[in-house]
Amino acid sequence: MFEFADWRKILMHDHPFGFLLEVVLRTVIMFLIILIALRASGRRGIKQLSIFELVLIIGLGSAAGDPMFYDDVGILPAFVVFLVVITLYITVTRLSDRFVKIEKLLEGKPLYVIRDGKLLMDAFRESGLSQDEFFAELRLRNIEHLGQVRTVLIETSGEFSVLFFADEEVKYGLPIFPDELQNRLNGKENCEYIACAKCGGVREGKNITRLTPCPECEVCEWVGASNAKRIA
Ligand SMILES: [Zn+2]
Known part of the structure; x- marks a missing residue:
């Protein structure tokens, strides 16, 4: 019988909670893939957004939208994606502020x-x-x-x-x-x-x-x- 607001399902669908660890790994990998793909495109940022900020937006975009209406996507894994993407963003931003080489690698140079x-x-x-x-x-x-x-x-x-x-x-x-x-x-x-x-x-x-x-x-x-x- 269909139960409205089955919280176990809303949060995790039918994955075990251990799946959240796998989400962390998947997010790190996808983050790197998006970053490399955008850098390789040779394209500079789009209207005041640097490549690196674009990565943030693309990384969060689908994680934010999917759990809204796909019933096989739980909210918790998406939430973990947010945490990981934002943590990566902050970490790499701090690193690139401290090390010019990393900044050039990520954002290119003028x-x-x-x-x-x-x-x-x-x-x-x-x-x-x-x-x-x-x-x-x-x-x-x-x-x-x-x-x-x-x-x-x-x-x-x-x-x-x-x-x-x-x-x-x-x-x-x-x-x-x-x-x-x-x-x-x-x-x-x-x-x-x-x-x-x-x-x-x-x-x-x-x-x-x-x-x-x-x-x-x-x-x-x-x-x-x-x-x-x-x-x-
Ligand atoms: Zn000419």
Whole structure:
């Protein structure tokens, strides 16, 4: 006969209490797997959450939800999952505060993607961002072309730190707003400076035709370079 609120079942389903120890072990293993998988994805944090905080959220997410409506999941094992995940989180956070090496291993390090107005292609690839996503982030900071930016650093949280050139230092650079960026040169225009649409490298416009490959990345897609000052 169905009994409402059978507490032994609500807490443990039909597992013995010793199962809780196994839950501890399973949680530690899954925690490590989530952490390694997220780090291996190359992706930085998502909007102010570091990789490590994401691990916490994913680890707790299913443990919190499942016992709410799966009748074969007891509350106590889920509660043990919470304890273990939070203990691991606190322990590792303390360790990484004390040891820089552990912090780098867990969260990665900040990544320079633009230095002195130049896009660093290797670092950019390492960031796991697409060019679209990257330029969108820059546009949101009122950046019109790459010649306006001295430094872009992607923090471990995935946020961008940006330093600008002073007005008189602004160089010619690749325009990053879609209208200008998609306006590929066909060789008949007369631009003083042109920029590679892939790597942002800037050249003098004369003697370069539509089919001249970029000396840095070998792509043949050129855009008129801009040296507009930044008005923000
Ligand atoms: Zn290029």
